[in-house]
Amino acid sequence: MTHRSAFFIAVLLCACISVVSGAITLPPGATVLHFYKLNNTCKYVEEFVKHQVKLVWEKDKSITAALLRLLYSDCFVTGCDASILLDGKDSEKMAPQNLGLRGFVLIDKIKTVLESRCPGVVSCADILNLATRDAVAMAGAPAYPVFTGRRDGFKSSAKSVDLPSPDITVQKALAYFKSKGLDELDLVTLLGAHTVGSTHCHYIRNRLYNFNGTGNADPNMKKSLVNQLRKQCPSNLTGHSDSTVFLNQESGKSYNFTNSYFSQVLEKEAILEVDQQLLLGGETKDIALEFAQGFEDFRRSFALSMSRMGNLGVLTGKNGEIRRNCSYTNKDNPYLK
Ligand SMILES: *[C@@H]1O[C@H](CO)[C@@H](O)[C@H](O)[C@H]1NC(C)=O
Ligand SMILES: *[C@@H]1O[C@H](CO)[C@@H](O)[C@H](O)[C@H]1NC(C)=O
Numbered sequence: 303m304t305h306r307s308a309f310f311i312a313v314l315l316c317a318c319i320s321v322v323s324g325a326i327t328l329p330p331g332a333t334v335l336h337f338y339k340l341n342n343t344c345k346y347v348e349e350f351v352k353h354q355v356k357l358v359w360e361k362d363k364s365i366t367a368a369l370l371r372l373l374y375s376d377c378f379v380t381g382c383d384a385s386i387l388l389d390g391k392d393s394e395k396m397a398p399q400n401l402g403l404r405g406f407v408l409i410d411k412i413k414t415v416l417e418s419r420c421p422g423v424v425s426c427a428d429i430l431n432l433a434t435r436d437a438v439a440m441a442g443a444p445a446y447p448v449f450t451g452r453r454d455g456f457k458s459s460a461k462s463v464d465l466p467s468p469d470i471t472v473q474k475a476l477a478y479f480k481s482k483g484l485d486e487l488d489l490v491t492l493l494g495a496h497t498v499g500s501t502h503c504h505y506i507r508n509r510l511y512n513f514n515g516t517g518n519a520d521p522n523m524k525k526s527l528v529n530q531l532r533k534q535c536p537s538n539l540t541g542h543s544d545s546t547v548f549l550n551q552e553s554g555k556s557y558n559f560t561n562s563y564f565s566q567v568l569e570k571e572a573i574l575e576v577d578q579q580l581l582l583g584g585e586t587k588d589i590a591l592e593f594a595q596g597f598e599d600f601r602r603s604f605a606l607s608m609s610r611m612g613n614l615g616v617l618t619g620k621n622g623e624i625r626r627n628c629s630y631t632n633k634d635n636p637y638l639k
């Protein structure tokens with residue numbers, strides 16, 4: 303982890319140097335800390351965003367998981383370009399993996415506020431990154447620095463959505479992360495976000511009743527947890543709604559961001575198979591052990607991996623645009639006609 307921390311500090315120093323030397327021109331093609339402040343276009347953008355997130359968070363703590371999921375869905379598919387926010391019959395929102403995503407209302411509210419304070423300046427992609435940072439910080443993660451200056455993309459297609467299903471194996475999840483330029487440490491770290499998440503019964507029914515065609519529960523799930531989850535998720539779906547189950551049975555409704563997810567993995571108390579499978583790989587197991595024992599290590603790694611995810615395929619400089627409404631490209635925006 304040391305080499306990555308060093309890289310991150312170097313990037314931070316870089317951003318500072320341009321401030322110290324008083325340079326107003328920002329480096330092209332890169333995101334920077336406090337883009338809108340340096341650029342003098344929206345000095346208080348981070349305060350405005352945080353205030354709106356707090357208003358929602360005080361009433362609905364599940365907003366943290368919703369925004370994390372939204373950011374993941376955006377960044378892993380065609381980069382962090384706010385393509386997940388675009389409306390349309392064939393947009394990313396409409397892909398089967400993305401049905402049920404939430405958080406759009408908050409992003410739209412933030413955009414409305416920013417359009418009244420600093421019109422036409424702040425990208426939807428930056429809003430999503432800043433709002434997610436604030437929501438996870440409210441739940442107990444570090445308030446990591448978010449580089450800004452992203453611009454919004456023009457395209458969004460359900461066909462480009464390659465997000466894996468929650469019942470994927472850890473090998474496949476790792477291959478997927480690597481295909482996006484992330485690694486084992488990012489995978490284990492970001493799976494830790496499951497500490498505030500939930501899932502639908504249909505993704506775990508096989509683990510509870512017919513694991514790998516055996517007619518029994520997954521032997522890698524603690525018996526007491528199997529019994530408890532069977533009550534929440536009956537074997538016969540007919541007549542039952544597909545209930546949701548907290549991925550961290552300990553923090554549950556409090557949505558606290560802790561490292562207890564990793565302790566549960568070690569205790570065979572993970573809900574999703576992919577989480578439990580972290581113990582199968584030598585390296586992923588070591589990282590899970592480290593995080594279970596040290597909350598600070600997990601917090602620090604979380605900040606770095608969120609930052610790496612938030613910089614996947616960003617559009618900067620003359621690429622993309624600043625949307626006036628996050629649901630539409632400016633060309634298709636009915637409010638601009
Ligand atoms: C701020 O950034 C925008 C977009 O990159 C650029 O067009 C504008 O010139 C910048 N303004 C200042 C004052 O640097
Ligand atoms: C953006 O578009 C959505 C969908 O049409 C609409 O509900 C929302 O009010 C619009 N927001 C703004 C700021 O115009």
Ligand SMILES: *[C@@H]1O[C@H](CO)[C@@H](O)[C@H](O)[C@H]1NC(C)=O
Nearest residue numbers: 471513514515516520521522
């Ligand atoms: C699932 O079953 C197949 C065939 O019976 C076996 O080869 C494989 O190892 C099993 N996988 C797990 C995870 O138990």
Ligand SMILES: *[C@@H]1O[C@H](CO)[C@@H](O)[C@H](O)[C@H]1NC(C)=O
Nearest residue numbers: 511536537538539540541542
């Ligand atoms: C599931 O429940 C429905 C209605 O309660 C019943 O008709 C059906 O036979 C059940 N299926 C199984 C596999 O038990």
Ligand SMILES: *[C@@H]1O[C@H](CO)[C@@H](O)[C@H](O)[C@H]1NC(C)=O
Nearest residue numbers: 442552553554556557558559
């Ligand atoms: C969640 O965190 C808050 C603040 O740190 C604490 O007061 C609360 O007891 C925690 N809840 C649980 C269930 O751990």
